[in-house]
Each structure stands twice: as structure tokens, then as C-alpha cells.
Amino acid sequence: MHPTVRPRRLRTTPAMRRLTAETRLHPAELILPVFVREGIHEPQPIASMPGVVQHTIDSLKAAVNDAAEAGIGGVMLFGVPEVRDAVGSGATAPDGILNVATRAVAAEVGDALVVQTDLCLDEFTDHGHCGVVDARGRVDNDATLERYRDMALAQAEAGSQILGLSGMMDGQVAAVRDALDDQGFTDTAVLAYAAKYASSFYGPFREAVDSQLSGDRRSYQQDPANRREGLREARLDLEEGADILMVKPAMSYLDVVGDVAAFSDIPVWAYQVSGEYSMVEAAAANGWIDRDRAVLETLTSIRRAGADAVLTYWAVEVAGWLK
Template identity: 80%
Template sequence: MNPLIRPRRLRTTPAMRRLVAETRIHPAQLILPLFVREGLTAPAPIEAMPGVVQHSLDSLKAATADAAAAGIGGVMLFGIPSTRDAIGSAATDADGILNRATRAVAAEVGDALVVQTDLCLDEFTDHGHCGVLDARGLVDNDATLERYRDMAVAQAEAGSALLGLSGMMDGQVAAVRDALDAAGRTDTAILAYAAKYASAFYGPFREAVDSQLTGDRRTYQQDPANRIEGLREAGLDEAEGADVLMVKPAMSYLDVLADVAATAQVPVWAYQVSGEYAMIEAAARNGWIDRDRAIRESVTGILRAGAGAVLTYWALELAAEGRV
């Protein structure tokens, strides 16, 4: 045999492989999730996520300055209050931890990267659900939308440029867009967690935000068995005015990500969640996988499936010289 077509010619050297690579990781495509906890005076390690911490306000500002210097696209802020109640009052308090942190970060790096905030009640409620509960203990969709409206205005006024609607309530994008526009915040953008699944891979995140949840969120987050439903949810959010659509988690839902990316008329992102991070870190610490290659391969796969940007806890590491 003497085949005329030899694809291996384009794999012969590192330089050749780099030259013909179809998917590349650029710092501007990376968004770093950050946690800030009220009352801390120094960063507190998160045991389930080696290398990730809950920040104090001061360490958060330093971390976002590093993010800006690295040239990544943005940071996503999550707040952990010292007190919680049934309706998540701290979420709409102008002096609540997330809004205070947003003001500080926007002043520090708001011109260098996109300051984004998580718009959800789960960190702020004493029951750990993403919404207000009714008399039966179930999440009340429409009462929750009223809280989201108030949260949106509070976060926009604090300086958030992009609100991450992660609660999976029906009609949340339309409600928030209406509230922002009524408050004169027409320039504040909405990132809709459009296809967010009830995933086991959120486990380490529960520690990161000190979640008070008992039970699960399967009545509002999507069933992992359903692919078409993800596309439907994304279409509804886009029609309601979402500026960006999110698929979460990334790894187990690359098919949904590809579906949404193929049809959406707005940018589509994905979140490489805490469990994805923790699995690679744990396996690498045991010597079972090559850590650097696994990190790059996992993020490349998300981009290859159609994500325009990726929320990943490795954002700074990937953006560092020699890795991108």
C-alpha cells in the first residue's frame, strides 16, 4: 500500500500541530468564578476545590487585579452572607456582601474586564433554594421573580455589567429585563443560565457557598436525561431578551451545548463546574492523569463543542504565558 492521502503529515511536530489547530484557547474567552464571604479577613481554602478559596473583600480585589492583568474576559462573583433568611434579604441589601464586593471590583477592574454577578437566591436563603418558598415548602416561581427583579436592580446599581440568571425560574429573563429597563439600566446585560441541569457535579460548589440546601432542585433545574428541553429553554430565554446563553454543566452536556450554539443568535457560553474541576485535581493528585493536559483538553472540548467563552476555575492558569 502507498496511500496518497496521509493526514499524519499535519501531526508530525508540535509546531505543525499548533499551526493547524482548529480550536484555540484565548484569555479573552475565559471567565473566573470568585467567591467572597462576609466577615473574612483572609482567604479561606475550599477543601473540595484545591486551590480555590473564599475571599475577603481585600483578597477579592487583589484576585480581580490579577485577573485583569492576565487579560481574561471577566469574573463572576458569588457572595456568601453572614446571615440568611427565608427570602434572601441580603441579596437586595445595598450593603450586602455581594453588592459591596461588586462596587469594589467594578471600581478596581471594571474598565479592564467584564464584572459579572450571580443573580440567584440560593446563597442568601436559610433553606438553600434558589427562590421563595410557598406554604407547602415548594419554590414559588412568580414570587421568586419579584425578588429577582429587585436583585437585578441592586446588582446593576452596584456596578455589575452582566447579570448571571442562574435560578431556572420560568420567565426570569423577561422579568429581569423589564425591571432593569424600568430602572434606566438598559445597558446592563443578561447572561441566562438557559440550560442548567440538576447535576451531581455541583457538589463541591455547595461547600464553596456554604449552601443550606436540604433536598434537591429537580423541580426547577433540568432533568439530565433531556436534550430537546435544553434547546427549548435556550430559545425561550433568547426570545425574552437574554444577551448571552449559558449551558451548565459543560462536560456532560456537550451535545446540548452544540445544539444551542448551532441555533442561537446570541453568544453561547458554558460553565466548567466545581465537580469537573475537583475530579481532575483529585485524579492528578493521585497520579492517575496528566493534570496540565487534562485541563487543556477539557476546556478545548468545551470550546470545540461551540462555547464562545468558558467559566472555569483554571482561567488564570490557562491565561498564563506558555499555556495559551
């Protein structure tokens, strides 16, 4: 007896495997997170993220031009200020590093890339939390929303086309959407970090933004044990007017990516975070895995789970491979 059903027929050659692939990667589905730091005169390598740097304004301009040439979908900007305070004043100051960088990038490549900005206070506060801290040391949700409204207007005025709401405050999408619409920024889109988990995989990012955090963010970011809660958060953000939903991190939460993609009628993105990047780079540097295959496999798994686009530090490099 011989089998009549032979799935291997569709795996016989590279051409056959390419023809029957169910999931594909395209440069336009990749978004590059970039860091720009105030007060430096040349790019600063990030030790825990080999190949990633904190940019100057000039090196940032060069990087986003490379990204545009590669054909990726967009860039997500993170600012690292020289001076921080309790309320993150630098986040809303017109001459704050993130707003200066946004204007520079919008002028440089605003017609070729979607310019996006991180809307959160953690890089700008001297305590490292994503919001305003009250007298008892807790993050005050509603006071933080007022700061987010001001940040939204500052970033929109600077030229950001998509605001990435990553703070995980209750009601943040509605608050920001209201502020934008009230001031005439009706075309500025809101990317809701709808299901953002209190993950151990953010470690290298903390170095990248020189985080001042002591303690943790578990009172506002989600418990990694909770799957249904991710769906609840996503539904709330959808009801509040989000234009795009985000799941973060990606690889450890592919079930949540799939859940959100299954019900959402707006785009669903995922963020391949710093720890995911650094693990592959470290294993490859030790000769334990094939780096390029691992990079493509991780990104394909995120797309296969249902993400329409992926934020990844490999965006420009992978776009070059795909071309």
C-alpha cells in the first residue's frame, strides 16, 4: 500500500514552495523603530541591541532616507531627552527632542514614509513611568490623560501622521481622539497599543531610551497570564476610535495577535520588541542559529498569526532581502 495523499508534492522545489506559500513578507508591511537622542554629536551604539543606535538629528535624516529607499512602510520615532522632570515637560515642548525630530523627518521623507511617533511619557519623566505619579507614588490615570492630550497636539503639529499610544492608560484613545478632532487634526491617525503586556522582553529598550524607571509597570501594563483581557482592551480601543490596534510584544503573544485579528475590522499590528531582536542577535553571534533564517522565520510567524504589519528593528535589512 502506498499513500495517495502526499502533501510533500507541494514542497518538492524552491519554486513550488514559493508558489504555495500561505504567508508572505513585503517591505511595505515593515515599520522601523528609531531612537534619537538629545545632546550627542554622533550616533551612539546600544550595547544590548547590536546594530541599533541612538541617532543624532543628522544621522536620523540619513537613516530615514535609507528606510524610504528600502521601501518600508514607515518609521516610529522615540526621543531621548537630556533633561527630565516629574511630568515629562520635554514631551510637549516645541523644542523637545521628539518634536524636533518629527519635524525633521516629516520634512525629509514625509511623502515617502508614514511618520509615526511614540506617545508616552516614560522617556521624558524622571521617575520613568508612563504617566503622572500622584502623592502616593501611583500613576494617576486621569491626570496622565491630560498630558497625553497635550502630547498628541504637539506631535500632530510637528508632522506625525500616526500617534502610537503606548502608555496603557484607561481611556487614552478617546482622550487623544477628542483632542485631535477639537483642534482640527482629523486626519491624524491613532495607533492603540491595545494589548501591551508587562514583559521581560523590554530590557534592551530600557537602555535604548536611558530609562529612569525603578519598580515596574504592572499596575497598568497587562499580566502576561491574561489572554481574554487582551481582547477586552482591544475592543475598548476600537470602540473609542482607534484606527489601528497593536499587540506588544509579538512572539510570546501570537495567540493574542490571532485573537485580535480574528475580530478586528481595522488593521492589526505587532511590535517585535527589543528583547526578541537581541535574543536572535545573541544566539547568532554565538553560532547557535542561522541568523538570517531566524529573522525571516520570526517575522513570518507574526504575519502568519494575523498581524498586518510589524514593527521590527530589522525592517530595512529585511526589506533589502525581500527586494
